[in-house]
Amino acid sequence: MQPVNFLMNILWLILGGFWMGIGWYLAGILMAITIIGLPWTRACFVLGNLSFWPFGKEVVDRRHVSGEDIGTGALGLVGNIIWFVLAGVWLAIGHLLAAVANFITIIGIPFALQHLKLAALALAPIGKTVVDKPY
Helix, strand or coil, X not given: CXXXXXXXXXXXXXXXXXXXXHHHHHHHHHHHHCCCCHHHHHHXXXXXXXXXXXXXXXXXXXXXXXXXXXXXXXXXXXXXXHHHHHHHHXXXXXXXXXXXXXXXXXXXXXXXXXXXXXXXXXXXXXXXXEEECCC
C-alpha cells in the first residue's frame, strides 16, 4: 500500500469510516440471524472491510472479474431490490449524513466523496466485488 493511501485510510477511520464499517458489520450480523438474509451477509462483510479501509481499493462488476454467476444476472437484480428495502437505504442514509458532515471542511472533501461512492454502493451491492486499484 502506498504511504498516501495509508495516511488517508487512517484519517478516514477518524472521519466517519469506523462507524460506517461497524454499520455494515451490524447489517451483516442481522442478515445472518434472519437466515433468509444469508445471501447478503457476505456482501455486508466485504463492504464493511471496504468501509474501514477504502483508499487503494475500487469496486467493479463481478462479471468482469470472475464471469457470469447467479449474482450478476436476473437473480442479482431481485437480490438488490430486496437488499434495498431491508438494509440498503439505511446504510446509504448513514453514508450520506457522513458525507455532508465531511463536506463542511476542506480536508474532509475526499472523505465525503468516498462516503458518496459507498452510499451508491449501499443501494445495490449484489454483483459487485472489491479489488486493489492498479497503479
